Amino acid sequence: MALFCDVALPVPLDQTFTYAVNGVVPVVGARVLVPFSGQRLMGVVVRVHEDAPVEEFEIKPVQQVLDDAALLPEELMKLAGWIAQYYVAPLGEVLRGMLPLAAEVKRHFSYRIAEQGRKVLYEGAMKGSSRRSKLTVEEQNREYSVLNYLEGGEAEKMSALRSATGANKGLLEGMVRKKWLVREVVAEERDARRLEKVAVLVAEARLPKLNENQTAILAELAAVGGRMRVRDLRLSLTRAGVPESTLGTLVKRGLVVVEEVAEEFHLGGVGVQGKKHAHEHALNEAQMEALGTIAAAMEKGGFRPHLLYGITGSGKTSVYFAAMQRALDAGKSALLLVPEIGLTPAMAGQMVAAFAGEVALLHSQLTPDERAEQWHRIRRGEARIVVGTRSAVFAPMVDLGLIIVDEEHDSSYKQEETPRYHGRDVAVMRAKFNEAVVVLGSATPSLESWSNAEKGRYALVEMRARVADRPMPLVELVDMREEFRETGQEQIFSRRLIEETQATLDRGEQVILLLNRRGYSSTVLCRSCGEKIECENCAVSMTYHKPVSGNDAIAQPGQRLECHYCGSRRPVPKACPKCESEHLYFLGAGSQQGEERLQELFPTARIGRMDRDTVRGRSDMERLLARLHGGEINLLVGTQMIAKGHDIHGVTLVGVIGADFALGLPDFRAAERVFQLLTQVSGRAGRGDLIGKVLVQTYHPDHYAIQFAAKHDYPGFVAKEMQYRRWMHYPPFAVLANVVIQSEKLEEATAWAGTLGRWFQKARLDKVRVLGPAAAPIVKLKRIYRFHFVLKAERRQTLGETLRAMLAYAETQGIARRNLVVDVDAVHLM
Numbered sequence: 001m002a003l004f005c006d007v008a009l010p011v012p013l014d015q016t017f018t019y020a021v022n023g024v025v026p027v028v029g030a031r032v033l034v035p036f037s038g039q040r041l042m043g044v045v046v047r048v049h050e051d052a053p054v055e056e057f058e059i060k061p062v063q064q065v066l067d068d069a070a071l072l073p074e075e076l077m078k079l080a081g082w083i084a085q086y087y088v089a090p091l092g093e094v095l096r097g098m099l100p101l102a103a104e105v106k107r108h109f110s111y112r113i114a115e116q117g118r119k120v121l122y123e124g125a126m127k128g129s130s131r132r133s134k135l136t137v138e139e140q141n142r143e144y145s146v147l148n149y150l151e152g153g154e155a156e157k158m159s160a161l162r163s164a165t166g167a168n169k170g171l172l173e174g175m176v177r178k179k180w181l182v183r184e185v186v187a188e189e190r191d192a193r194r195l196e197k198v199a200v201l202v203a204e205a206r207l208p209k210l211n212e213n214q215t216a217i218l219a220e221l222a223a224v225g226g227r228m229r230v231r232d233l234r235l236s237l238t239r240a241g242v243p244e245s246t247l248g249t250l251v252k253r254g255l256v257v258v259e260e261v262a263e264e265f266h267l268g269g270v271g272v273q274g275k276k277h278a279h280e281h282a283l284n285e286a287q288m289e290a291l292g293t294i295a296a297a298m299e300k301g302g303f304r305p306h307l308l309y310g311i312t313g314s315g316k317t318s319v320y321f322a323a324m325q326r327a328l329d330a331g332k333s334a335l336l337l338v339p340e341i342g343l344t345p346a347m348a349g350q351m352v353a354a355f356a357g358e359v360a361l362l363h364s365q366l367t368p369d370e371r372a373e374q375w376h377r378i379r380r381g382e383a384r385i386v387v388g389t390r391s392a393v394f395a396p397m398v399d400l401g402l403i404i405v406d407e408e409h410d411s412s413y414k415q416e417e418t419p420r421y422h423g424r425d426v427a428v429m430r431a432k433f434n435e436a437v438v439v440l441g442s443a444t445p446s447l448e449s450w451s452n453a454e455k456g457r458y459a460l461v462e463m464r465a466r467v468a469d470r471p472m473p474l475v476e477l478v479d480m481r482e483e484f485r486e487t488g489q490e491q492i493f494s495r496r497l498i499e500e501t502q503a504t505l506d507r508g509e510q511v512i513l514l515l516n517r518r519g520y521s522s523t524v525l526c527r528s529c530g531e532k533i534e535c536e537n538c539a540v541s542m543t544y545h546k547p548v549s550g551n552d553a554i555a556q557p558g559q560r561l562e563c564h565y566c567g568s569r570r571p572v573p574k575a576c577p578k579c580e581s582e583h584l585y586f587l588g589a590g591s592q593q594g595e596e597r598l599q600e601l602f603p604t605a606r607i608g609r610m611d612r613d614t615v616r617g618r619s620d621m622e623r624l625l626a627r628l629h630g631g632e633i634n635l636l637v638g639t640q641m642i643a644k645g646h647d648i649h650g651v652t653l654v655g656v657i658g659a660d661f662a663l664g665l666p667d668f669r670a671a672e673r674v675f676q677l678l679t680q681v682s683g684r685a686g687r688g689d690l691i692g693k694v695l696v697q698t699y700h701p702d703h704y705a706i707q708f709a710a711k712h713d714y715p716g717f718v719a720k721e722m723q724y725r726r727w728m729h730y731p732p733f734a735v736l737a738n739v740v741i742q743s744e745k746l747e748e749a750t751a752w753a754g755t756l757g758r759w760f761q762k763a764r765l766d767k768v769r770v771l772g773p774a775a776a777p778i779v780k781l782k783r784i785y786r787f788h789f790v791l792k793a794e795r796r797q798t799l800g801e802t803l804r805a806m807l808a809y810a811e812t813q814g815i816a817r818r819n820l821v822v823d824v825d826a827v828h829l830m
């Protein structure tokens with residue numbers, strides 16, 4: 001009976017492909033190489049069967065089976081199937097995202113001599129080749145030389161055998177069939193405890209005369225507590241224009257030593273040094289109660305989802321630790337998902353400090369090799385604690401008992417490319433397939449999760465007070481309309497904020513100011529004709545970045561305008577490109593301008609800036625946070641990065657500038673996002689012994705999102721926002737999908753949008769509301785024109801069926817799958 005296997009391939013097609021089994025029968029979950037439209041593609045076997053396909057076209061054979069056993073455990077295969085179904089995504093693309101593929105292809109075959117082979121070798125030596133054989137003499141001789149070569153009993157790589165004996169793969173496989181040889185698949189797994197170089201400042205050294213470059217390196221090291229990965233140090237040196245050889249000079253002079261340490265144990269930065277770790281506190285009553293609920297669920301076993309609503313500073317991290325420890329004690333593993341490791345290095349640092357060798361970190365800055373290495377450690381059960389960003393939800397954990405999703409409301413959990421899954425929701429499904437406990441934690445839970453808790457689907461665990469009876473900060477609104485009336489001037493900082501900042505600095509305390517746009521000015525406008533300078537590739541304004549000497553964000557001189565969507569740059573034109581007027585002016589202050597203005601206002605303040613231009617990676621963030629913790633910086637300005645879970649005890653004043661601008665964005669989640677941002681950034685104030693204060697500058701002081709945020713009233717906000725969502729049939733009262741039609745050709749995009757629009761009309765869907773077609777809010781992005789539909793349905797199944805029917809119709813109309821983006825549970829409608 002002929003055997004076939006269905007293979008999921010990483011191509012944008014919603015189907016699997018059937019191949020004929022050729023020799024080795026693959027198991028479900030193994031990877032295979034197969035021919036696909038002229039290329040060799042790697043796919044994952046999802047079914048092995050005997051049903052000869054009925055179509056007349058030729059079934060090609062599998063070229064190679066890469067794994068003997070399933071690479072993915074069964075529950076991850078199930079999870080992949082669920083994602084493909086739920087998000088209307090090709091299964092092969094889902095599986096590709098789950099596997100550390102790139103580094104894996106390095107698996108190779110080895111051969112070892114078998115008992116039968118030894119016999120043949122021995123007999124051959126005695127009597128020469130006497131068997132009847134279809135092989136030529138030359139081939140028989142070659143077989144003998146292979147047996148000879150392998151006589152010692154060690155397995156040898158195919159490549160080594162080939163060059164030593166001239167045998168090809170066919171010949172070797174023939175010998176395997178005759179049972180003369182045994183074939184083994186060997187993955188080249190690298191040593192998990194890989195070493196990396198760390199530069200360490202020599203503390204005792206007396207400083208001799210140094211040049212500027214040498215001083216720069218020493219200062220860099222001193223700023224992070226004296227240790228830094230050489231890799232990171234090199235990066236920031238290059239950026240500052242310091243030649244790499246300088247480091248060598250310092251080593252020669254005995255001022256710096258380079259040590260080799262096992263990679264996982266070095267994390268550096270604030271989490272590990274200087275600060276009390278969250279797990280060192282005895283838990284308070286509320287924390288004990290939360291832990292009790294979670295631990296009891298783990299003891300009972302089975303799938304149990306929880307929503308942990310704990311206000312800012314209520315000590316959620318300590319509860320996570322304790323719960324993870326309980327999982328370990330019960331012989332289980334635990335997974336902690338965080339929005340972005342680079343933005344909250346303290347969290348990862350504390351985990352490593354607490355769980356040491358048990359921890360694997362998974363994040364976007366790993367190389368494919370590093371990722372594969374961690375993946376294997378986890379799969380072998382060596383790392384039972386995994387901390388990672390979105391895609392870590394696919395970590396091949398052994399005996400998974402607990403999943404925690406920290407800051408579950410964070411939009412970085414949504415993947416903005418196929419498969420467009422939401423890490424939080426996948427975490428819940430994963431827990432279901434694994435029969436594990438899952439905890440979604442936040443001070444500002446998403447409306448989706450809150451509604452699940454209200455319906456009783458998730459158990460609600462609450463922590464309504466800050467640790468150590470610390471009060472919530474006082475929030476004061478500054479009405480910027482009034483400020484303008486009274487001063488007659490448009491200023492970034494109000495008089496009230498300046499006054500409070502000065503007073504706080506005078507008391508020796510720290511200030512954080514949120515200015516949620518990077519760059520100097522967000523728009524360049526022509527005063528004569530009103531034209532905005534837009535990106536050539538995208539329908540968005542370009543942001544002006546001011547040149548600064550030395551460490552500059554923009555590499556090429558003169559290229560001062562940058563598109564924050566596609567990254568393209570160009571010089572500021574001398575005149576308006578449209579009307580040639582020379583009256584261009586700059587509008588909308590960004591963090592760079594904020595910093596400059598603060599330097600004028602507070603010349604003695606020690607100012608720092610935190611945004612994508614000053615923080616490129618984890619080490620930049622660690623350095624900046626270390627300077628804040630140490631008090632070296634007492635005034636920090638930055639974008640929403642500053643609102644992310646940092647725990648800096650000296651901060652007593654938080655100022656918010658222009659956060660309500662986002663209320664005007666065409667997105668039904670605008671109010672929710674503004675509320676979350678205000679609450680999270682306010683939560684940075686008063687986390688130490690002194691009470692905090694928050695000043696929110698706003699043009700919409702009466703807006704409910706701002707009012708409720710000022711009162712720290714999450715339940716109040718949610719109640720109001722739920723009403724609005726119910727009226728408007730938006731999630732969580734409906735399920736939603738965004739369908740984007742895209743093409744480099746405008747005519748094509750509009751024509752297809754029309755075609756699909758007519759189909760939706762004809763289909764007369766009574767259970768699905770279709771809005772559109774309309775130009776997407778950003779109609780052109782990276783040279784691609786975009787139109788969209790928003791679909792809303794009461795039931796998920798109806799939505800899924802409609803999307804599939806639409807895709808099938810689109811195919812008949814010659815609209816390629818890559819020109820259609822289907823985004824189920826879309827987070828951004830832009």
Ligand SMILES: Nc1ncnc2c1ncn2[C@@H]1O[C@H](COP(=O)(O)OP(=O)(O)OP(=O)(O)O)[C@@H](O)[C@H]1O
Pocket residue numbers: 276277278281282283284287310311312313314315316317318442443467468644645646647683687
């Ligand atoms: N039981 C406790 N007693 C005293 N301090 C504690 C206790 N538990 C935690 N802390 C400390 O309280 C601070 C806030 O804790 P944590 O960072 O976990 O808050 P959080 O709930 O995650 O807040 P956010 O949502 O703002 O990030 C930390 O400095 C932590 O070390």
Ligand SMILES: [Zn+2]
Pocket residue numbers: 535536537538563564565566567568782
């Ligand atoms: Zn652009």
